[in-house]
Amino acid sequence: MAKELTSRSENYSQWYNDLVVKADLAENSAVRGSMVIKPYGYAIWEKMQRILDDKFKETGHENAYFPLFIPKSFFSKEADHVEGFAKECAVVTHYRLKNDEKGGVVVDPEAKLEEELIVRPTSETIIWDTYRKWVQSYRDLPLLINQWANVVRWEMRTRLFLRTSEFLWQEGHTAHASRKEAVEEAETILKLYADFAENYMGMPVLQGVKSASERFAGAIETYCIEAMMQDGKALQAGTSHFLGQNFAKAFDVKYLTKENKLEYVWATSWGVSTRLIGALIMAHSDDNGLVLPPKLAPIQVVIVPIYRKDEQLEAITEKADEITKALRAKGISVKYDKRDTHKPGFKFAEWEMKGVPVRLAIGPRDLENGTVEVARRDTLEKDTLRMENLDEKIENLLEKIQDNIFQKALSFRESHTYKVDSWDEFKEKIEAGGFVWAHWDGTAKTEQKIKEETKATIRLIPTDGEKESGKCVYSGNPSERRVAFAKSY
Amino acid sequence: MAKELTSRSENYSQWYNDLVVKADLAENSAVRGSMVIKPYGYAIWEKMQRILDDKFKETGHENAYFPLFIPKSFFSKEADHVEGFAKECAVVTHYRLKNDEKGGVVVDPEAKLEEELIVRPTSETIIWDTYRKWVQSYRDLPLLINQWANVVRWEMRTRLFLRTSEFLWQEGHTAHASRKEAVEEAETILKLYADFAENYMGMPVLQGVKSASERFAGAIETYCIEAMMQDGKALQAGTSHFLGQNFAKAFDVKYLTKENKLEYVWATSWGVSTRLIGALIMAHSDDNGLVLPPKLAPIQVVIVPIYRKDEQLEAITEKADEITKALRAKGISVKYDKRDTHKPGFKFAEWEMKGVPVRLAIGPRDLENGTVEVARRDTLEKDTLRMENLDEKIENLLEKIQDNIFQKALSFRESHTYKVDSWDEFKEKIEAGGFVWAHWDGTAKTEQKIKEETKATIRLIPTDGEKESGKCVYSGNPSERRVAFAKSY
Numbered sequence: 001m002a003k004e005l006t007s008r009s010e011n012y013s014q015w016y017n018d019l020v021v022k023a024d025l026a027e028n029s030a031v032r033g034s035m036v037i038k039p040y041g042y043a044i045w046e047k048m049q050r051i052l053d054d055k056f057k058e059t060g061h062e063n064a065y066f067p068l069f070i071p072k073s074f075f076s077k078e079a080d081h082v083e084g085f086a087k088e089c090a091v092v093t094h095y096r097l098k099n100d101e102k103g104g105v106v107v108d109p110e111a112k113l114e115e116e117l118i119v120r121p122t123s124e125t126i127i128w129d130t131y132r133k134w135v136q137s138y139r140d141l142p143l144l145i146n147q148w149a150n151v152v153r154w155e156m157r158t159r160l161f162l163r164t165s166e167f168l169w170q171e172g173h174t175a176h177a178s179r180k181e182a183v184e185e186a187e188t189i190l191k192l193y194a195d196f197a198e199n200y201m202g203m204p205v206l207q208g209v210k211s212a213s214e215r216f217a218g219a220i221e222t223y224c225i226e227a228m229m230q231d232g233k234a235l236q237a238g239t240s241h242f243l244g245q246n247f248a249k250a251f252d253v254k255y256l257t258k259e260n261k262l263e264y265v266w267a268t269s270w271g272v273s274t275r276l277i278g279a280l281i282m283a284h285s286d287d288n289g290l291v292l293p294p295k296l297a298p299i300q301v302v303i304v305p306i307y308r309k310d311e312q313l314e315a316i317t318e319k320a321d322e323i324t325k326a327l328r329a330k331g332i333s334v335k336y337d338k339r340d341t342h343k344p345g346f347k348f349a350e351w352e353m354k355g356v357p358v359r360l361a362i363g364p365r366d367l368e369n370g371t372v373e374v375a376r377r378d379t380l381e382k383d384t385l386r387m388e389n390l391d392e393k394i395e396n397l398l399e400k401i402q403d404n405i406f407q408k409a410l411s412f413r414e415s416h417t418y419k420v421d422s423w424d425e426f427k428e429k430i431e432a433g434g435f436v437w438a439h440w441d442g443t444a445k446t447e448q449k450i451k452e453e454t455k456a457t458i459r460l461i462p463t464d465g466e467k468e469s470g471k472c473v474y475s476g477n478p479s480e481r482r483v484a485f486a487k488s489y
Numbered sequence: 490m491a492k493e494l495t496s497r498s499e500n501y502s503q504w505y506n507d508l509v510v511k512a513d514l515a516e517n518s519a520v521r522g523s524m525v526i527k528p529y530g531y532a533i534w535e536k537m538q539r540i541l542d543d544k545f546k547e548t549g550h551e552n553a554y555f556p557l558f559i560p561k562s563f564f565s566k567e568a569d570h571v572e573g574f575a576k577e578c579a580v581v582t583h584y585r586l587k588n589d590e591k592g593g594v595v596v597d598p599e600a601k602l603e604e605e606l607i608v609r610p611t612s613e614t615i616i617w618d619t620y621r622k623w624v625q626s627y628r629d630l631p632l633l634i635n636q637w638a639n640v641v642r643w644e645m646r647t648r649l650f651l652r653t654s655e656f657l658w659q660e661g662h663t664a665h666a667s668r669k670e671a672v673e674e675a676e677t678i679l680k681l682y683a684d685f686a687e688n689y690m691g692m693p694v695l696q697g698v699k700s701a702s703e704r705f706a707g708a709i710e711t712y713c714i715e716a717m718m719q720d721g722k723a724l725q726a727g728t729s730h731f732l733g734q735n736f737a738k739a740f741d742v743k744y745l746t747k748e749n750k751l752e753y754v755w756a757t758s759w760g761v762s763t764r765l766i767g768a769l770i771m772a773h774s775d776d777n778g779l780v781l782p783p784k785l786a787p788i789q790v791v792i793v794p795i796y797r798k799d800e801q802l803e804a805i806t807e808k809a810d811e812i813t814k815a816l817r818a819k820g821i822s823v824k825y826d827k828r829d830t831h832k833p834g835f836k837f838a839e840w841e842m843k844g845v846p847v848r849l850a851i852g853p854r855d856l857e858n859g860t861v862e863v864a865r866r867d868t869l870e871k872d873t874l875r876m877e878n879l880d881e882k883i884e885n886l887l888e889k890i891q892d893n894i895f896q897k898a899l900s901f902r903e904s905h906t907y908k909v910d911s912w913d914e915f916k917e918k919i920e921a922g923g924f925v926w927a928h929w930d931g932t933a934k935t936e937q938k939i940k941e942e943t944k945a946t947i948r949l950i951p952t953d954g955e956k957e958s959g960k961c962v963y964s965g966n967p968s969e970r971r972v973a974f975a976k977s978y
C-alpha cells in the first residue's frame with residue numbers, strides 16, 4: 001500500500017486507474033470489458049442504492065424485475081431506439097453446450113435459437129411490451145416502476161466504473177395518462193438525482209436538457225445532471241427522459257380515458273449507474289487516495305491504537321470499545337483497526353487511501369491526558385480533542401466534512417466556469433478544461449463542427465435560466481440563450 | 490378478482506399457477522422461460538433479501554459483484570462442474586447487430602467472439618479465477634463473500650418462481666485455510682437458511698446432506714434444507730456446499746501458511762433464490778388465495794372503510810389515519826384502502842387473494858361503539874375488538890399469526906411423514922405424498938431403481954440423527970440409517 005499513486009498533475013487518467021485498484025474498489029476481470037466490483041467498492045454502491053431506493057419509494061415508486069433477455073425483433077419496433085441501442089450488444093444465439101472429444105465443451109449447433117436474444121442494454125422495449133397487458137384504463141395509471149439490474153453495452157474502450165460492458169444501474173419506467181404528468185415525473189426525478197448528487201455525493205451538478213443529437217434514442221426530451229471532474233471534464237451523472245408516446249405507439253399501449261376514449265399512454269424512463277462511483281472518485285479524491293463524503297463512506301471513522309506493549313493495547317482497546325459504542329449509538333459506522341501485523345504508519349496510509357473521513361489515533365499518553373488525536377481525510381488536518389462528548393464532536397465533524405467536500409467541489413467548478421463570446425477564447429477555455437457557457441445557433445451542424453474542432457459537446461441547455469440574445473460563438477448566427485459546453489467523459 | 494381460483498383439491502398445479510397470477514406476483518414474459526416479477530411479488534423478494542443480507546453481514550460476510558459472462562473454457566476446468574453446468578446455458582456468440590434492408594436488425598457476422606461467453610448459471614468458475622489474485626497468504630483468509638445476482642439455466646419446462654430460465658438469487662463463495670473451517674462455514678450457512686425458513690417464512694425444514702448423485706457438481710458435500718408442500722411433494726429450499734479443494738485446484742488458488750508452506754485453499758458455496766417465493770406460496774396458501782407470514786408480508790394490515798355517505802367516510806378516515814399512525818410507530822406496514830371505485834366485498838376478496846395477514850374494517854357503528862372488526866387471513870376468523878391499545882393487540886395478533894402459520898405447516902408435515910419398512914408400503918406412501926423415512930443400502934444403483942419405479946428421490950441423509958441398523962427397503966441389503974425419500978419439485 002502506502003503512497004504509490006501517480007499524482008493527478010502528472011497523469012490524471014493514470015491517477016484514476018491506480019486509485020480504483022489501490023483503494024480496493026474494483027478490478028478488471030477475465031472477461032474483456034467486465035469488471036469485478038470488490039467488497040469495498042460494492043459497499044459504496046449499496047449505500048447509494050439504499051438512499052436512492054428510499055427516495056424512489058417516498059415518491060411513490062415500486063420495484064419490479066423484467067427479463068435480462070430481449071427478443072431481437074423488439075429493437076426494430078421504435079425507429080429511433082433501434083439506431084441508438086441495437087448496435088453494440090451481446091447476442092445470445094444458442095442455448096446448449098456439449099462435450100467435445102478433447103474434454104472441453106463446444107456450442108451445440110443443434111441448439112440454435114429461432115430468434116436471437118439480446119442481453120438488455122436498457123429495458124424500454126421489454127417493459128413496454130409488458131405494460132400493454134397491465135394498462136387498460138385510466139385507473140391503471142400512473143405506473144411508477146423501477147428496477148435494479150445489470151445491463152450490457154459492448155464497449156471497445158473500457159474504464160473501471162466509467163465505461164464497462166456490463167454495469168449495474170437502476171432504470172425507472174413510468175406510464176402516465178397525460179403529457180403534463182409525464183413531463184412532471186421526468187422533472188421530479190431530475191430533481192431527486194440532483195439532490196442525491198449534491199447532498200449525498202457532495203458533488204454540485206448543473207441541471208438542464210440535452211440537445212437533440214445528445215438525446216436518448218427514442219426520447220422527446222432528455223433531462224440531465226452534469227458534474228465537473230478535477231481535470232475540467234464534465235461527467236453526465238444521471239438522465240431522465242420524457243419519451244412522449246413513442247414507446248406506447250411502438251408497443252401498442254393504449255388506455256381508456258374517463259371519457260371512454262382510447263389514447264396512447266405517455267412515458268418516462270430514467271437511470272443512474274455504477275458510473276456514479278467513478279464520478280465520486282474523480283470529484284473529490286487527491287494524491288493520497290480516495291476522499292469519501294461521510295454519507296456514502298462504508299466506514300466513517302477508523303480508530304488506530306498506538307502502542308509498544310500489550311498492556312498498553314489492552315487499555316487502549318477498552319477506551320476504543322467505549323468510543324465505538326458511543327459512535328454506533330449515533331448511527332456512525334466505526335472500524336477499530338487493531339491488526340498486529342501492521343504499523344500505525346501503514347494503517348494511516350491505508351485508511352487515507354480508502355478515504356475514511358475521520359481517523360482517531362489513541363496512544364498511552366492520550367489515555368493519561370483524556371485526549372484523542374483526530375485527523376480529517378478531506379483537509380488532512382489533525383487536532384487533539386478531549387474525550388468528553390467525543391461522539392457529538394465527531395458527529396459535528398462528519399457534517400462539517402460533508403459540507404466542506406461539497407463546497408470545495410463547488411469552488412472548483414466555479415473557478416472552471418467561463419462565459420465566452422469569441423471563438424478563440426472558446427477553444428482556449430475548452431482546451432484548458434471547464435464549463436464554457438456560450439451562445440449556439442441551435443443547429444446540429446454547428447454542434448457537430450464544434451465537436452470536431454474542439455472535442456467539446458453541449459452538456460446541457462438550461463431550462464430555468466433567463467434568455468439572453470447573442471450570436472453563436474461558432475457561426476455568428478443569432479442565439480436566444482447560452483448553453484454549457486465541455487469536454488466530457 | 491374475487492374467488493376464481495381453482496381449488497387445491499381439484500388441481501393443485503393449476504391452483505398454484507392461478508394464484509401466482511391472480512395475487513399479482515409474477516407472469517410469463519415474451520421471452521420463453523423468463524418471468525416478469527411484478528411489484529407485489531418483488532416486494533416479498535425485497536423483504537427476503539433484506540433479512541438474509543443482514544444475517545450474512547452479521548456472520549461476517551461482505552457483498553461484491555462478479556461478471557455476468559463467463560468464458561466458455563472456464564467450465565471445462567473442474568471436471569465434475571462441467572458435467573453439471575456446461576449444458577443448458579445461454580451462449581453469447583456475437584457482440585453487434587446491424588440494420589438489414591427491411592428496416593429490421595440482423596446479427597453482424599463480422600462481430601463474432603473468438604471465445605463464446607456463457608451467461609452465468611452459477612459463478613464458482615469466474616469467482617475462483619478472481620480469488621487466485623486475491624489470496625496469497627493465510628492473512629488473506631478467510632474470504633467471506635456473497636453476491637446478489639441473476640443467473641440463467643436454460644429450462645425446457647418452466648413454472649413461475651419454481652423453475653425459470655432466468656432467476657434471481659444470492660450466491661456465497663468463501664475461501665478458507667482449512668477443511669475444518671470450510672465445513673463449519675457450510676454448516677453455519679445451513680443453520681442460517683433453516684432459521685430463515687422456519688422463523689421468517691414460517692416453513693419447517695429438514696436439514697441434512699444430499700446423496701452423491703444429488704450433490705452439486707463439484708462439491709464434496711451438499712447440505713440442504715427440504716420443506717414439504719401441501720401436495721405432499723418436497724421442495725429443496727436452500728443448499729450449502731463444501732467444495733473441498735476442487736475449485737482451488739482447478740483455478741490454482743494457493744496460499745502461504747504460517748509455516749511458509751504453499752497449500753490449496755478450501756471452499757464453500759451456497760445459495761437461495763426466488764424459488765423461495767414459490768415455496769412460500771405452496772406451503773401456506775389456501776383456496777381463497779395467498780397466505781403470507783407477517784414477517785414477509787409487504788402489507789401487514791389493511792384497513793377497509795364501510796360507509797354509505799361521504800360524511801361517514803370522513804369520520805372513518807380520521808380514525809383510520811390515527812390507527813395507521815399508531816401501527817406504523819410499531820414498525821407495522823399498513824395500507825388504508827379508501828378507493829371509491831370498489832365495494833368492500835371486492836376489497837375483502839382482493840386482500841385475501843394477496844394474503845394480507847390482518848384486515849380491519851371500520852363502519853359508522855364501530856365509530857359509535859369504539860370498536861373495529863378484525864379478520865385474520867390465516868384462519869379467516871373475525872373478531873370485534875375495542876379501540877383501546879389497538880396497536881398492541883394487532884402487534885400480538887401478528888406474532889400469533891406468524892406462529893400459527895408455522896405450526897400449521899409443521900402439523901401438515903408431521904401428518905405426512907412416515908417410517909416405512911416394506912417396499913409395498915413405500916410405494917403407497919410415496920404415491921400418496923409426504924416424507925418417507927426408509928432404509929437404503931447406500932448404492933447409487935438402488936437409488937436409481939427407486940427413482941425409476943416411484944419417482945421418489947433421496948431428499949436428504951440426516952447428519953445429526955441416530956444410527957439405526959436395518960435393511961434397505963428396496964434391495965434388502967444392510968443399512969446404517971434411515972434417509973428421507975419424497976417426490977419433489
